[in-house]
Structure formats: structure tokens, C-alpha cells
Amino acid sequence: MAEATPGLFTTLRPWLVHLGRRRRRLLAGAALMLLALAAALGLLALSGWFITATALAGLVLAAGGTIMLDVYVPGGGIRAFAVTRTVARYLERLYNHDTVLRLLADLRGHMFAVLVDLDGASLSRRRASDWLNRLTADIDTLDSLFLRLLAPALVALLAILGLSVLLAVWAPSAGLAAGLILGLAWCWLTIGQARWGLAASRRRVAELERLRGRVIEHLSGMAELETHGALAEQRRRLDAIETRLRDDQCRLGRLSALGSALAGLAVGLAWLLALWLGARLWAAEALSGPVMVMMPLAVLAMNEALMALPMAFTQFGATQAAAERLNALEAARRSSGASHERPLPPPGPLSVSLERVSLRYPGALTAVLDDFSLQIAPEERLLLCGASGIGKSSVATLIAGQINPDSGRVCLGGVDIEHFEARALRRRLALLTQGSELFDDSLAANLRLGDPEASDERLWHLLDAVELGEWARELPHGLATRVGEGGRRLSGGQARRLVLARLLLRDPELVILDEPFTGLDATTAHRLAEGLAAWLSGRTVIYLAHRHDDAAMPLPGVTRTIDLTARTGSPLCATGQNLSG
Numbered sequence: 001m002a003e004a005t006p007g008l009f010t011t012l013r014p015w016l017v018h019l020g021r022r023r024r025r026l027l028a029g030a031a032l033m034l035l036a037l038a039a040a041l042g043l044l045a046l047s048g049w050f051i052t053a054t055a056l057a058g059l060v061l062a063a064g065g066t067i068m069l070d071v072y073v074p075g076g077g078i079r080a081f082a083v084t085r086t087v088a089r090y091l092e093r094l095y096n097h098d099t100v101l102r103l104l105a106d107l108r109g110h111m112f113a114v115l116v117d118l119d120g121a122s123l124s125r126r127r128a129s130d131w132l133n134r135l136t137a138d139i140d141t142l143d144s145l146f147l148r149l150l151a152p153a154l155v156a157l158l159a160i161l162g163l164s165v166l167l168a169v170w171a172p173s174a175g176l177a178a179g180l181i182l183g184l185a186w187c188w189l190t191i192g193q194a195r196w197g198l199a200a201s202r203r204r205v206a207e208l209e210r211l212r213g214r215v216i217e218h219l220s221g222m223a224e225l226e227t228h229g230a231l232a233e234q235r236r237r238l239d240a241i242e243t244r245l246r247d248d249q250c251r252l253g254r255l256s257a258l259g260s261a262l263a264g265l266a267v268g269l270a271w272l273l274a275l276w277l278g279a280r281l282w283a284a285e286a287l288s289g290p291v292m293v294m295m296p297l298a299v300l301a302m303n304e305a306l307m308a309l310p311m312a313f314t315q316f317g318a319t320q321a322a323a324e325r326l327n328a329l330e331a332a333r334r335s336s337g338a339s340h341e342r343p344l345p346p347p348g349p350l351s352v353s354l355e356r357v358s359l360r361y362p363g364a365l366t367a368v369l370d371d372f373s374l375q376i377a378p379e380e381r382l383l384l385c386g387a388s389g390i391g392k393s394s395v396a397t398l399i400a401g402q403i404n405p406d407s408g409r410v411c412l413g414g415v416d417i418e419h420f421e422a423r424a425l426r427r428r429l430a431l432l433t434q435g436s437e438l439f440d441d442s443l444a445a446n447l448r449l450g451d452p453e454a455s456d457e458r459l460w461h462l463l464d465a466v467e468l469g470e471w472a473r474e475l476p477h478g479l480a481t482r483v484g485e486g487g488r489r490l491s492g493g494q495a496r497r498l499v500l501a502r503l504l505l506r507d508p509e510l511v512i513l514d515e516p517f518t519g520l521d522a523t524t525a526h527r528l529a530e531g532l533a534a535w536l537s538g539r540t541v542i543y544l545a546h547r548h549d550d551a552a553m554p555l556p557g558v559t560r561t562i563d564l565t566a567r568t569g570s571p572l573c574a575t576g577q578n579l580s581g
Contacts, residue, residue: 011323012145014330018107019146025099026146032092033155039085041163041301046081048297050074052290096151100143107139114329117422127216133209134326141205141322148312149319153190156305160186163298167274170291174277178270178299182306185266189309193259194316200248200255201317207248211241252314259310267306271299344424345413349540350510352376352399357408359394368394372408374562381541381557386564392544393434396512399542400431412510430508434515436495438487443472444479446487446498450505462504465531466497467524492519500528504535511536514544517554529554 019026053069060067115131160182168175218225218234225231275296281287354374360367368391376382384392397403398410401417410417417425438446447459459479463469471494475481487495496519503511516532517525533556543555 008320011320011327014327015107015142015145015323018110019103019150021106022099022103025095025102026151029092029096029099029146030151030155032088032095033151034158036085036088036092037155037159037301037305038162039081039088040304041159041166041298043078043081043085044301045166045294045298046074046077049290049294050078052293056289096147100147103146104139104143107142108135111135111139111326111329118329118332127213130209130213133212134329137208137212138205138322138326141318142326144312144315144319145323148308149316152305152308152312153186156302156309157186159302159305163302166298167295170287171274171277171281171295174274174295177273177277181266181270181273182302185263185306186309189259189263189306190313193255193310193313197252197255197314198317198320200251201315202321204245204248204252205318205321207241207245211238211245214238214241256311256314259314260307263306263310264303267299267302270302271296274299344420345415348509349378349538350413350428351378351411352510352540352542353409353411353414354395354398355409355411357398357405357410359391359398359403359405367406369398369405376540376542378413378540379538381536381543381555381559383543383545383555383558383561384564385545385561387546390564392564393514396431396433396514396542396544399510399512400429401425402431428508429510429512430503430506431512432499432503432514432516434518436487436492436499436519438483438490438495438498440482440485442477442480442482443498446483447502447505450502454505458505459501462501465504466501466528468494468497468501493521493524496520497528500532504532508539510540510542512542512544513555515546516543522554526554529556533557 050071053074054071057067057069111134115135160179163182164175164179166175167178214234214237218238222231225234275292278287278292278295282289282292352374353376354372357369357372358367359369359372368389372391372395374395384395386392394403398405399412399417401410401420401422404418412420412425412429439449443463444456444459447462448454456479460469460472463472472478472481483489483495483498487498490498496517500516517528520528536556541557543558545555
């Protein structure tokens with residue numbers, strides 16, 4: 001942990017800020033933890049005092065003496081502490097886990113917004129499984145920041161201070177000794193365990209991500225791996241990752257066990273010192289017998305406070321590594337989404353200009369666009385066609401601001417797209433990709449991605465417009481029907497029409513349609529094209545298609561066609577090739 005210490009606060013600061021937004025709930029949860037621990041301490045201490053007092057009273061009575069002992073107040077106190085401990089512990093678990101689930105929901109929503117703002121080049125540098133790992137495993141790891149790290153450590157420290165003060169009331173030496181021993185133990189169980197387990201816990205996070213990616217590759221590509229005789233090698237790689245994971249897990253387990261043993265040893269030593277110092281005071285008649293017994297029993301309650309620390313802080317490196325990886329996403333978002341204070345184009349149809357643009361994807365052998373230029377006038381409807389790999393989708397993603405060119409400029413309405421704030425750009429532009437992107441949610445929820453305020457009546461109107469209304473009305477749950485993961489409960493044509501209906505909820509000034517009627521028969525495609533023509537009126541439109549003479553691909557109102565294959569003769573644009581005419 002020594003090498004990461006200088007940047008530790010910087011790493012955790014953004015997540016502490018997120019925690020601070022629910023500070024009242026967090027403070028209430030920590031207070032419940034402290035109350036449960038205080039009740040446990042009081043229960044042991046008062047029980048020890050009461051048992052000893054009643055035993056001594058019994059001896060006096062057996063010897064024929066007289067003694068007065070109030071059994072009702074301490075008996076009621078013991079019952080109160082026992083009930084308080086049980087209720088506080090139950091409420092603390094319920095309340096704190098609810099708080100953590102709320103925090104995780106906040107963090108996932110925030111990180112999803114971060115991923116949405118990343119450009120295509122940043123997203124292409126990692127596999128989909130890696131991004132899923134950020135949204136799930138990394139954020140799940142951060143739930144330990146409050147529930148297993150900050151709150152338990154703070155409550156344990158307060159309990160040590162409280163116990164020391166309590167013992168010092170009757171025996172200052174016992175309070176000082178217990179506080180010193182338990183304080184040193186607390187330092188080791190937090191800082192020491194974190195430092196010792198840092199490397200292994202950080203490696204474990206990286207190896208788990210690598211394992212998830214390899215397993216997904218293994219399952220999705222099993223047929224290809226078997227065909228090319230690479231299945232055994234893939235399994236060997238998985239075995240190697242699992243071996244490293246097992247080794248690190250064993251190491252972390254041994255460190256956690258050592259920490260638990262040291263915690264028990266520290267409590268036992270503090271208990272022994274409290275008993276010895278108390279016995280000396282009792283022998284000197286400076287302390288009563290019940291109080292002498294009460295002190296070491298009170299120390300035993302610290303087991304509950306310290307035993308939760310070793311395992312949590314041994315895994316601290318995983319939390320730190322997860323925070324660093326998510327912070328890197330935030331930094332990439334800021335760099336890719338940077339905007340400048342420049343005037344934006346006035347409302348209305350946008351012109352499009354690509355000026356000597358070059359683009360090469362990370363890891364690609366050749367550039368997909370090289371010194372490419374294109375001019376589109378406001379309200380023009382351009383058809384950009386060509387073979388797969390020629391660069392049509394790359395042009396669309398450049399115009400949509402999803403990727404940045406390596407060189408050259410992309411302008412909308414005469415303004416460099418770099419000066420558009422991401423949300424402003426999304427309001428003024430709509431991009432329909434080749435894929436039908438749907439979430440495992442209801443029909444209504446998938447449609448309202450286009451307009452969260454859309455009424456049910458408007459949704460039904462749009463479903464009728466794309467010829468899905470009659471089908472949706474026959475469903476048992478209507479608009480509440482779930483479409484399945486990626487829309488798998490729908491046919492390809494239904495999914496495409498649902499995405500078109502969602503697009504109609506928008507009011508963009510520039511529309512890019514990539515194969516808008518994929519998966520539809522020619523008759524249905526022509527009917528939908530007629531309805532789409534009215535919505536496209538008054539907007540700048542760019543169509544993307546493989547061929548411009550495809551009868552099954554009716555594209556309303558095309559005013560100009562550019563065949564990239566014919567202009568370039570290859571998947572790469574020739575140097576200086578201008579496609580403005």
C-alpha cells in the first residue's frame with residue numbers, strides 16, 4: 001500500500017463525495033452500529049457486575065450476615081441491554097443494507113451516464129464484458145467502502161475510546177492499558193492488513209475481470225475454437241487464471257485468519273491486564289469485587305467490534321483498484337466530452353460538413369477514412385451507399401460525435417462538433433443504427449427512451465404508425481409487456497419497427513438512418529416509408545444503405561446519392577477525394 005498511499009485520498013475522494021450525498025442515512029446507520037455495540041458492552045459488563053454482586057450477597061447471607069442488594073434495577077438493565085442489542089442489530093442490518101443498495105443504484109446510474117458519454121473510440125478499446133464488469137463487479141466492490149470499511153472502523157475506534165473512558169472511571173491504569181493495546185490492534189487491523197493484502201487483492205480484481213472475459217469468449221466461440229483446434233489452449237489459459245486466483249485467494253485467506261487471531265489476542269491481552277490491574281486494586285480495597293469482575297468482561301465485548309475488520313481491510317486493495325478503474329472512466333468522459341464556450345447553430349435543419357477527415361480505429365491495420373470530405377446542405381436528403389466496410393457507419397458515427405477523427409474537422413450548422421455539449425448534440429441529432437437496441441424492459445419503457453414524458457395515448461399512436469398497434473393490443477399486458485434481453489421476445493421485424501417508433505418520439509434537426517427497414521418485407525417497408533416521409537419533412541436526412549437500387553429499401557425523398565464504392569474503388573477513400581458533388 002506504500003506506493004499508492006500518496007494518491008489514496010485522490011482515488012477515493014469522488015466516491016466519498018457520492019457517499020456524502022446520503023450522509024444522513026449513513027450517519028444513522030453508523031449510529032445503529034454503535035448502539036448495538038454499546039448495548040453488547042453494557043450487557044456483558046452489567047451481567048458480570050450483577051452475577052458477582054449476587055454471589056457475594058449469597059455468601060454474606062450464608063455466613064449469617066445481612067446485606068441489601070437491589071436486584072430489580074440491574075436485572076431490568078440487563079434485559080434492556082439484551083433487547084436493545086437484538087433490535088439495534090436487526091435494524092442496523094436492515095437499514096444499512098437498504099442504504100447500500102440505494103448507493104449502488106446511484107453509482108450504477110452515474111456510471112451508465114459516464115459510459116453513454118464516451119466516444120466510440122474509447123468504447124472500442126475494451127470488450128463488452130469489460131464494460132459490464134465496470135457496471136457490476138467494480139461497483140459491487142465499492143459497496144464495502146461504507147458497510148465494511150469506513151463505518152465498522154469508525155465504530156470500533158469510538159468503542160475503544162468509550163471503553164477506555166469507562167475503565168478509567170474506576171481504574172485509570174486499566175483504561176490506559178486497554179486503550180493502548182486495543183488502539184494498536186485497531187491500527188494493525190486497518191492499516192497493516194490493508195498494506196499486507198494490497199498486492200494480492202488488487203491482482204484478484206484484475207484476474208477476475210480477465211477470467212470473465214475469457215469465459216465469455218470460450219462459451220460464445222466454442223464452435224470456432226473446436227474447429228480450429230484451439231479449445232485445449234483456451235482451457236489451459238482459463239486454468240492458469242484460476243490457479244493464480246486460487247493462490248491469491250489462499251494468501252488473502254491466510255492474512256485474514258492472521259488478522260482475526262491478532263484481534264483475539266489483543267482482546268485477550270487487554271482482558272488479562274484489566275483483570276490483573278483490577279485484582280490489584282481490589283486487593284488494596286480500592287475497588288469492589290463486582291466492579292473488578294465487570295472490567296475484564298466489558299473488554300470482551302470488543303471482540304464484536306474488532307473481528308469484522310481483518311477480512312474487510314485485507315481486501316482493501318480490491319476496493320482501491322475498482323475506484324481507480326472507475327475514475328479512469330470519469331477522466332475519459334471528461335476528455336472525450338470536453339466542450340468549449342462557443343455559439344451553437346440556431347434552431348433549424350443542420351448542414352453537415354466533413355473537411356479532410358481521416359480515421360483509423362485502435363488496432364486496425366489500415367485507415368477506414370483518409371482525407372475524406374463531404375458537404376450536405378440543410379434539409380437535403382442524402383443516400384450514402386457502398387459495400388460493407390467502405391466507411392458508411394464510420395461517417396455516421398463521426399457526424400453523431402460518437403468518435404473523433406484523427407485529423408480534419410466535422411461541422412454541424414457551420415460549427416465544429418467539438419464545441420457541441422453532448423446533451424445538446426443528442427437533442428438535435430437522431431441516429432438509427434443497424435442494430436435494434438432494446439432493453440429487457442416493457443414496450444412503454446423502451447419507447448420512452450425517445451421521450452420520457454410521452455403519454456400512453458401517444459405511444460399507442462406511434463405503435464399504430466409502425467403497424468404494431470393491433471399486435472400490442474392483443475398482448476395480455478399491453479404496453480407493460482417485457483421485450484426480453486435485447487428484444488429477443490420480438491421478431492426481427494417487430495424489433496426494428498419498435499425502434500422506428502421510438503425514433504418518431506424525438507424532434508431532431510438531423511436524422512441518420514442506417515438500413516432503416518432491415519428485416520421488413522418490401523410491402524411493409526413501403527408503407528412505413530410513406531408514414532416516415534411526413535416526419536422527415538423539414539429535417540436534414542442521411543440514409544445509409546448497401547445499394548441504391550434495392551427495391552426493398554424505399555427511402556423517401558432522396559435528393560442525392562453517393563456511392564462510396566464507385567467514388568473510391570476500395571474500402572479506403574483516396575487521398576484528397578472530395579464527395580461534395
